[in-house]
Amino acid sequence: MASFTPYTYIQCPCYDLSNQTRHSDGSPSPTSQDLPDDDDEDHAFDPRSPRFNYSLYPLEYLLYCVDCHQIRCPRCVSEELVTIYCPSCLFEVGSSSVKTEGNRCTRSCFQCPICVGPLAVQSLESAPEASLLSVDNAAASGPTGPWALTCSYCNWSSAEVGVKFDKPQGIFAQLSKLRNGSSTGTDVSLTSGDVSPTKRDANIPKPESTRARFSALRTFNQSQLANSNTGSSMAGGIGDYGFSSPAALTRIMSIYSGSTSKPKNKASVMREADVPNEGFRTSNLDESESILKLRAGGYKGTVTMEQAASQVEEGAHFADELWPVASLLRTKRAKRCPACRHILSKPEAKVSNTRWRIRLVAGNHIPSVTIKPLPTPGVPLLSALAPLKPMQYLLTFKNPMFDSIKVTLATPATTPGRFSSKVTILCPQFTVGANSDDYDLNEVLKAEDRDQRDRRREDDGSHQVEAGKVFERGRNWVSIVVEVIPASLQIQPAPSLLQKAGEPEPDLAPLREDEDILEIPMFVRLEWESEPSQDQVGVAPSSKEKDAKEKRELAYWSVLGIGRISQE
Amino acid sequence: MSSRKQVKGEYIETDTGNKVSRKANLIGTQHIMLGGKTVIMADAMGSSGAAPQSNTSIFIGRYCFLSRGCCLRPPGRIYKGAFTYMPLRIGDHVFVGENSVVQAATVGSHVHIAANAVVGEFAIVKDYVRILEGTVVPANMVIPSFSVVAGQPGRVIGEVPEGGHEQFEMREMYKTVGNNVPPPAAPAAQAV
Numbered sequence: 185m186a187s188f189t190p191y192t193y194i195q196c197p198c199y200d201l202s203n204q205t206r207h208s209d210g211s212p213s214p215t216s217q218d219l220p221d222d223d224d225e226d227h228a229f230d231p232r233s234p235r236f237n238y239s240l241y242p243l244e245y246l247l248y249c250v251d252c253h254q255i256r257c258p259r260c261v262s263e264e265l266v267t268i269y270c271p272s273c274l275f276e277v278g279s280s281s282v283k284t285e286g287n288r289c290t291r292s293c294f295q296c297p298i299c300v301g302p303l304a305v306q307s308l309e310s311a312p313e314a315s316l317l318s319v320d321n322a323a324a325s326g327p328t329g330p331w332a333l334t335c336s337y338c339n340w341s342s343a344e345v346g347v348k349f350d351k352p353q354g355i356f357a358q359l360s361k362l363r364n365g366s367s368t369g370t371d372v373s374l375t376s377g378d379v380s381p382t383k384r385d386a387n388i389p390k391p392e393s394t395r396a397r398f399s400a401l402r403t404f405n406q407s408q409l410a411n412s413n414t415g416s417s418m419a420g421g422i423g424d425y426g427f428s429s430p431a432a433l434t435r436i437m438s439i440y441s442g443s444t445s446k447p448k449n450k451a452s453v454m455r456e457a458d459v460p461n462e463g464f465r466t467s468n469l470d471e472s473e474s475i476l477k478l479r480a481g482g483y484k485g486t487v488t489m490e491q492a493a494s495q496v497e498e499g500a501h502f503a504d505e506l507w508p509v510a511s512l513l514r515t516k517r518a519k520r521c522p523a524c525r526h527i528l529s530k531p532e533a534k535v536s537n538t539r540w541r542i543r544l545v546a547g548n549h550i551p552s553v554t555i556k557p558l559p560t561p562g563v564p565l566l567s568a569l570a571p572l573k574p575m576q577y578l579l580t581f582k583n584p585m586f587d588s589i590k591v592t593l594a595t596p597a598t599t600p601g602r603f604s605s606k607v608t609i610l611c612p613q614f615t616v617g618a619n620s621d622d623y624d625l626n627e628v629l630k631a632e633d634r635d636q637r638d639r640r641r642e643d644d645g646s647h648q649v650e651a652g653k654v655f656e657r658g659r660n661w662v663s664i665v666v667e668v669i670p671a672s673l674q675i676q677p678a679p680s681l682l683q684k685a686g687e688p689e690p691d692l693a694p695l696r697e698d699e700d701i702l703e704i705p706m707f708v709r710l711e712w713e714s715e716p717s718q719d720q721v722g723v724a725p726s727s728k729e730k731d732a733k734e735k736r737e738l739a740y741w742s743v744l745g746i747g748r749i750s751q752e
Numbered sequence: 753m754s755s756r757k758q759v760k761g762e763y764i765e766t767d768t769g770n771k772v773s774r775k776a777n778l779i780g781t782q783h784i785m786l787g788g789k790t791v792i793m794a795d796a797m798g799s800s801g802a803a804p805q806s807n808t809s810i811f812i813g814r815y816c817f818l819s820r821g822c823c824l825r826p827p828g829r830i831y832k833g834a835f836t837y838m839p840l841r842i843g844d845h846v847f848v849g850e851n852s853v854v855q856a857a858t859v860g861s862h863v864h865i866a867a868n869a870v871v872g873e874f875a876i877v878k879d880y881v882r883i884l885e886g887t888v889v890p891a892n893m894v895i896p897s898f899s900v901v902a903g904q905p906g907r908v909i910g911e912v913p914e915g916g917h918e919q920f921e922m923r924e925m926y927k928t929v930g931n932n933v934p935p936p937a938a939p940a941a942q943a944v
Binding site: 245274519 | 907
């Protein structure tokens with residue numbers, strides 16, 4: 185069995201949409217009103233319930249809005265593009281060129297269509313072996329064309345599908361010229377109909393490329409619209425509004441100009457495209473060639489779903505129809521709070537810069553929880569939890585804030601789900617000290633010294649698992665003990681005597697995926713007193729104001745993944 | 753405890769804070785440059801042919817951690833008709849897991865390479881990249897910052913979240929290795 189690392193997931197309040205909006209009265213903490221849930225009584229939080237899909241995140245994925253004082257997750261934040269760049273050549277791409285040229289790199293960055301490895305431009309003429317043989321020759325004259333894209337991982341070469349290039353630069357332009365028979369970008373001359381692919385191994389003249397067909401169809405449709413609109417020149421026919429921008433514009437203009445001319449009832453007949461020039465393509469019903477190809481190439485000659493999906497243009501069925509895939513652009517994004525639009529994270533705009541202007545992560549505001557099994561002498565640590573045997577775990581809460589926090593924990597007595605394990609938190613209420621950031625070495629050393637003395641003192645007498653007591657404590661961390669009695673994973677119907685009449689039939693399905701993981705839902709409630717928020721400080725930074733501390737609280741559900749229960 | 757208190761410690765500790773295991777297989781040490789505070793564990797391999805222009809062929813920054821059995825090897829190719837090694841540059845706070853092979857041209861700072869991974873020749877790994885276990889990064893691949901890479905061949909499967917940057921920090925880990933290390937304190941060093 186794979187090793188299991190304990191985890192803690194924290195629930196973002198966005199699972200319940202009513203929590204997301206900030207209260208109009210500007211109350212500082214929406215949680216205080218909302219989160220001590222009313223519906224807790226009828227259905228406790230079940231981390232496996234589909235209702236909570238995508239609302240549980242590890243701490244590092246969560247952001248924290250300092251205005252709303254609330255956790256924000258990747259699902260509920262709104263994102264804004266900061267930079268668009270190619271992940272391969274790391275060139276920044278302007279948003280305008282993305283609009284015209286698409287979301288792929290237009291330099292020489294390509295991915296292998298077979299695997300996804302990067303493709304490199306290599307000369308076809310002087311293979312590496314040849315240059316090894318005749319060292320002087322190769323050294324004298326550099327490699328010459330034709331060039332092909334080759335994959336360093338699976339050794340696929342674009343020459344296999346007949347794609348060769350005359351020069352090693354500007355591969356994207358060359359490739360789209362090969363493919364579309366015209367230059368990239370705006371296809372102006374495509375309606376002329378003389379577009380023919382120059383792919384070499386194509387025996388029959390293939391239908392036009394998708395891009396060419398699309399633009400042909402678009403021009404055709406626009407011309408049709410223009411023709412139909414001429415009839416209703418300035419009147420702004422209701423019948424065709426919304427079809428194309430000129431019509432919509434005339435309609436709006438007529439509204440604002442106040443002309444009350446009645447829309448003419450005009451039969452705007454639009455014709456469908458029916459010749460190849462207009463972007464029409466008859467589907468090829470004669471599949472004998474494909475069948476022949478299948479016979480020759482077999483299953484290996486066909487493409488997988490994944491390969492076909494990664495292609496830029498659709499319609500590839502055989503491996504020799506796969507073209508190199510230009511690498512997709514990637515973005516740097518800023519994130520905003522969904523409720524107050526406050527920026528939660530904002531990276532530096534430059535691609536090479538890895539700093540962040542703003543980064544409000546939840547890890548700086550809520551304590552991290554680490555889970556460790558408490559070693560009991562004489563009992564070996566097993567990779568899986570033995571069912572029905574009490575086990576003790578150490579939960580360590582580490583406080584990242586500069587104020588000490590009061591933590592209150594709550595769990596259901598038994599975990600939800602089919603196999604309910606018993607859970608007891610021995611010390612559900614404790615205070616975690618502040619995380620002083622001053623690097624006064626003496627202070628820290630002293631504190632650490634005190635820590636150790638404390639620990640030693642505890643070692644002497646107690647340091648024992650005792651209800652209501654903190655197990656261990658440091659400057660800004662506290663360890664408490666949680667005891668679990670894992671459930672047995674045996675699936676058997678309860679004796680009929682114990683079954684009540686009204687109860688639904690017990691679920692006797694076999695063990696589902698990950699159902700053997702012991703997950704404890706835990707409600708965490710934090711209370712702390714902090715400096716008043718920044719806007720107030722700006723007004724009057726008097727000493728009196730500073731003393732007045734603001735009481736804050738935050739509450740959230742979290743899930744502790746303790747371990748797998750062994751299936752004996 | 754007794755194994756730690758050997759007469760000669762398990763590690764050679766230099767003035768700049770490097771801790772190099774005596775059992776590490778370093779070949780061509782004159783071509784390897786450590787930036788300081790770097791840990792090289794037992795059986796880690798660093799082999800280096802000399803790069804043509806400079807004497808150093810492996811540069812390693814500060815707070816790097818080379819686990820057992822990992823192998824750093826400068827990439828090589830035919831250059832002007834002869835097989836030549838090119839330098840391998842590694843930034844700060846780089847973790848290389850057990851039995852991983854790194855032949856990259858550049859590995860940035862704050863990079864985590866898990867166990868049994870292969871980073872192919874002349875790959876460029878930028879900052880804040882996490883390469884998961886068993887990944888094979890193809891040769892010449894460029895991995896942009898804040899990527900999570902997995903698979904064979906390796907591909908970018910996700911982004912490093914904003915809150916995950918501190919996990920790349922290696923200072924705590926550096927303290928856990930050495931000749932006279934205090935017994936581990938109670939709080940877990942790394943938050944999972």
